[in-house]
Amino acid sequence: MSAATPAVTRKRKTLKEFIISKRIHRNWQLYLMLIPVVAFFAIFCYGPMYGITLAFKDYKVLKGIMNSPWCDPWFKYFQQFFESPYFSRVLGNTVYLSLLSLVLGFPMPILLALSLNEVKSIKYKKFVQNVTYAPHFLSILVLVGIIKSFTNSDYGIVNLIIKRMGGEPYNWMQKASLFRGLYVGSGIWQNVGWDSIIYIAALAGIDPALHEAAMIDGANRVQRVWHINIPGIMPTMVILLILNSGHIMNVGFEKVFLMQNDLNLSVSDVISTYSYRIGLESAQYSLSTAISLFNSLVNCFLLVIVNTISRKVSETSLW
């Protein structure tokens, strides 16, 4: 708009002219609406981001974040984390647990969506959809509560069945070897239906003409799924894979935290729970902040890498 007015003299615009040329005066109500929004992001997103400087400071409660002294080598707390005996354990557990969730959990919703798409009876399809979406609405607490009750060594249904078949009952939650299976399995149980919605939507967007043409050429159902449906939802799959890999280091903290106990700590201790223990239970704020910062940076790094690879390979990317 400013380009439209010919600049007779090339002097700098006054504030008033600037406001008029950008229509700021006409949109003052919009800026008014944005005030609480900007305040929200400033206080609850960028404020804590400033707090990240804690990772490089010796935090003193009385002095606050701003006035606490910088720590001597600036990487002191990072070094402390890397040299801690827990480092390899929490890093390994984090990566293992999320890769396991990704590898086992990612294909399931796709399989469900492809399968649902082939059902001809609309009633049956609706039924399966309603059933599979339902667990998504349970809270994580209820989910973990159900796992605990089901696997209770005395009264849990799982153990009652084991007992009936002549086996030895035991408390599943206290077996470190079962933690990963329970974590990933219950995650799939809760979210497989919900995660499939996005693929069902993508499948609905595939041009029916493709199927008609394939049928005229004599393709059977399996061939059509393989050569039309799967390539059709490939961009969606890639986007979700990128997004998920940006969360590799963020295992579902709230769920791990609830499922954790002293007996499975060797496999259930992940970076986020470790950082919680260090930060809020032993009040080592700086160390805890350094650990979360390390975690966030690795996440961003992974997101960028996967996005770059995907852009090169499949021409699908987030940016």
Add this chain to the structure above:
Amino acid sequence: MENTQKTIPVNKVNKNSRLTKGDVIFEIVNCIFLGIISAIILYPLIYVISASISDPMSVTSGKMILWPVDLTLDNYLEVFKNDNIMRGYRNSLIIMFGGTSLNIVMTVLAAFPMTRKDLWGRNVIMKLMTFCMFFGGGLIPTYLMVGKTLGLMNNWLALILPGAISVYNMIIMRTFFMTSIPYELHEAADIDGCSPFMTLIKIILPLSGPILAVMALYYGVGHWNSYFSALLYINKEPLQPLQLYLRKVLTANNTQSLMEMGADEVARAAMRAETIKYSVIVVSSIPMLIIYPFVQKFFVKGVMIGAVKG
């Protein structure tokens, strides 16, 4: 739903052409596969509901496998007699309604200006908001900000303010505004002398019923189910939401709090406590169970609008 409508033409073609033997087998195998998945997902849900209305003895001895045995409502009576649960329930409802109202207002306030093409600075603000989706301050800085700097310990505001806008939901709402409402309406209102604020109230919001419902439900479910922020900021028992009490009962490995309302003998009390847990699960999920059938379609729509954006 959109998807079913769109698949109809394919079905018609299928009916016209003759079904081959392979197609029939495929259909059957496919339906059985989906049947097995539904059964696996449904079983725990049915078991929990059945156990909650069965006699504790039958549940804990394994007599009850799927359907209720020796029907009784005693478990529920115990739950409703428990003051902690009822108080948590009330707190959670207040937090849910208050928090969701704030969420809706804030999300609209963020999304609407971002749809106006003539707003100077729009892209910068949008980028700053999106950045928050991928990077944040982390646990401790947020905790210090909310708990110490703002002094919101033991204040319900600590549960609703920090999550007042979900960037992801804001983007969904913005996408809806931009794709479902023609921009010409904004321009027409502008020419007729309607201010941006009145455009929002008189034109945009009345056309946005579905997306507002979706957002209210996303946020509402989130508030009802969240426990971690309450664990951080609310340590006075009378103020705690239901989920925090559930944590004590369901996952903290002690049945102490339930024993008080259990029977006199210890063994029987333990059995009762086990069964009452199932009733607690059902009671705490009731709001979700009630809204689920009505809103399932809306939820799906929300995911699809999000998918358009990718």
